Amino acid sequence: MASELAPRPWSLAPGCARAHWRNCWTPSGDQIGRLAVDQALRVRGVPDVYATGDIARAYADDDRLALMSCQHALTMGRFAGYNTARDLLGLPLRAYRQPRYVTCLDLGSWGAVFTTGWDRQVEMTRGEAKQLKRQINCQRIYPPTGDRAAILAAAALDAGSGDKSLQDEIRTYFGE
């Protein structure tokens, strides 16, 4: 009955519960339990289901797989939601792309290190980077609540892109 009532397609984002979900289909999982998806984030072999975040083995660019990280989960979630809705409406889908990558590593009382790029160029250290780390952990990883316009704006695929200043880069990575 549930399958008759469920709208199709739908998005799957169970995070660390991936092993259970993988067992539902087993079409295309990798050695750490992620489901292979195509560029639109559709599960390979199960085209009515979009996977996002930790459960999805998705390419962020031509060569790099998305990591199990907030940074990738947030952006993939936008794409999966967008494509699920577009699919329901019969509209063209958009390929998930996230070529830019940052890290912000907390090093305790010393401070933190913020890097950009997959080769991890150091951009910020110590107190300044620590402040950013706190901002990320306490604010940026949480979606807005309450205000409908703010929620929809945060879901926009291109939110924050286009400007190259460091603060804008950071905003881009976290989709602001």
Ligand SMILES: Cc1cc2nc3c(=O)[nH]c(=O)nc-3n(C[C@H](O)[C@H](O)[C@H](O)COP(=O)(O)OP(=O)(O)OC[C@H]3O[C@@H](n4cnc5c(N)ncnc54)[C@H](O)[C@@H]3O)c2cc1C
């Ligand atoms: C201890 C720890 C520290 C981390 N630190 C960092 C960090 O510093 N930086 C970073 O980028 N990443 C970090 N990560 C990774 C990051 O948290 C994940 O990559 C990210 O949360 C993945 O998002 P997601 O939406 O895919 O999954 P999740 O955030 O795990 O969300 C999945 C949701 O689905 C729900 N769910 C599961 N099964 C079902 C079900 N059957 N029915 C309904 N709901 C279900 C879960 O309850 C959960 O709310 C950390 C992870 C851990 C565990």
